[in-house]
Amino acid sequence: MAVLIYGGLGHVGSWVARKLIDQGQEVIIFDMGAARFSSLGLDYLEEVRDSITLESVDVLDSHTMIEMALKYRDKIDAIVFGVAVIAGPTFKDRPFRNVSINTMGLLNALEVARILGVPKFVNLSSGAVYGDRPGGQTEDTPFTVTDLYGATKVANEVLATQYGATYGFDVRNARLYFVYGPGKRPEIMHPLYQAMFGPLAGMSDVHSANGGDQELDWTHVEDTAAGILALLNAEGMNGEAVNISCGVAYQHRDIVDRVAKLLGKESGMTLGPGPFTPRGAPLDISKAQSKLGFAPKYANIDAGLADYKTWLDKDPR
Ligand SMILES: NC(=O)c1ccc[n+]([C@@H]2O[C@H](COP(=O)([O-])OP(=O)(O)OC[C@H]3O[C@@H](n4cnc5c(N)ncnc54)[C@H](O)[C@@H]3O)[C@@H](O)[C@H]2O)c1
Known part of the structure; x- marks a missing residue:
């Protein structure tokens, strides 16, 4: 069985892929950058290239995405969604495009999970869901939106969690921070x-x-990926959100x-x-520490x- 990683050639997704392969897991990557793989300089993924199934997929092209996913229909036992235009000063320059990639992209991936009956879905979210609230935010801190990127992250958590509840699959939200x-x-x-x-x-x-x-709380990417894997593999976390930072x-x-x-x-x-x-910072990571055994290196x-x-x-x- 395999884990399908959307955005598996990105900074976080590539380390999630590498760590899954190191654990003996089969990995399929859907990423628009697939054709450029050898020029991305991801040496740690090139080392395990033979263990990766890599497909060029645009998350906004729902038809191609579903056709591609059907090729692997009986293999995928979990999806990690890590495609995004990440937060930054230029996000607001192209709002329709960037919000579409983040949120329509997620919706299309949720449709793949629904249609194929994939049992588990990990959404890579962000501490941006707390907006400018002061540090020490726990997972119970109310959503606060202070920019468009944060709006996509709140929308995505709500959509993903409700898709899981409606169609009976397990959804988890990993709230990452400054990688x-x-x-x-x-x-x-x-x-x-x-x-x-x-x-x-x-x-x-x-x-x-x-x-x-x-x-x-700037977080080393290997710690971020380790936290995501711990959330993916943990028992009894359906519907939960977890802060993952240093x-x-x-x-x-x-x-x-x-x-x-x-x-x-x-x-x-x-x-x-x-x-x-x-x-605000730092995120409170005590839930990840106690429920996932997360210990940033x-x-x-x-x-x-x-x-x-x-x-x-x-x-x-
Ligand atoms: N990097 C951070 O500091 C940070 C912090 C908090 C949350 N996050 C979240 O973590 C996740 C991963 O972030 P990252 O830093 O790895 O981002 P990244 O920009 O490094 O990677 C994103 C990947 O998505 C791919 N992609 C972009 N548009 C696509 C499309 N239309 N179709 C298919 N693939 C497409 C890109 O080719 C890239 O490989 C995102 O959801 C992001 O919001 C990141």
């Missing part, structure tokens, strides 16, 4: 990410217009300083005042930064 690490090159990211993590890839002199006065908030200017210390030099990175995004960000540097130094592009 960094191997698989993502800083050069393709927004200025705040570049200013914090870019020096690890040799970048210098980036100015982020904001973010300097904010602290967030659980420790770091001030953004502190991250810049820690990177400089790791490298032994300053890289001329500057952060303007105010928050980068309307979010990189709760100390210095260890996560060193690991990220090791991957960037290899430059697997």
Whole structure:
């Protein structure tokens, strides 16, 4: 039996795929980037390429998606939905397209689960469902929407949970937060990410217009993926949402300083005042710890930064 990962070539999905394969699980990936696989620089997936069934699928093309899913109809015992346009300053520039990918894309994947009778569905959600509420948000903190991306995440949780309840399949929502690490090159990211993590890839002199006065629980991607796998595999979590982050908030200017210390030099990175995004931190991860046995390996960000540097130094592009 196999796990179907939508967005399995993305930052988070690719690590979920790798960890599932390491556990001996069969993996099918539906991702619009499939044709570009060999140029994505995902060395940890290339190592296990023979164990992956990879299909080029656009989540907005529901007919092709269902036809493709029917090819594997008796094999899929779980779906992980990780396609999204992620939060960032440009999300609002193309609202119809971005909301469609996130929410119509999810709806199409839920239809696959319904039509094929897939018993389990994990929706990759976000701490964005708490909007700008202050840190320490638990899974019982009410939904608060402070941007369009957050609106798609709230809508998706409600839709996914209700689809499961209506059609009798198990739905779980993994609320992720601010992921960094191997698989993502800083050069393709927004200025705040570049200013914090870019020096690890040799970048210098980036100015982020904001973010300097904010602290967030930046989470190493392998911890994020480990939490998702724990949620996927846990017994008795039907209908539950779980916060998955490192659980420790770091001030953004502190991250810049820690990177400089790791490298032994300053890289001329500057952060303007105010928050980068309307979010509080850190998420309360006690539910993941107690119900899933989740224990982030990189709760100390210095260890996560060193690991990220090791991957960037290899430059697997
Ligand atoms: N990265 C973060 O910091 C973060 C934080 C909280 C939640 N999340 C959530 O985690 C999930 C995964 O995020 P990520 O960082 O891996 O994103 P990502 O951008 O790295 O990956 C998204 C993947 O979806 C694919 N994709 C995009 N549009 C598609 C389409 N129309 N059809 C098919 N495939 C398409 C892309 O090719 C890519 O491989 C998302 O749901 C995101 O909202 C991420």
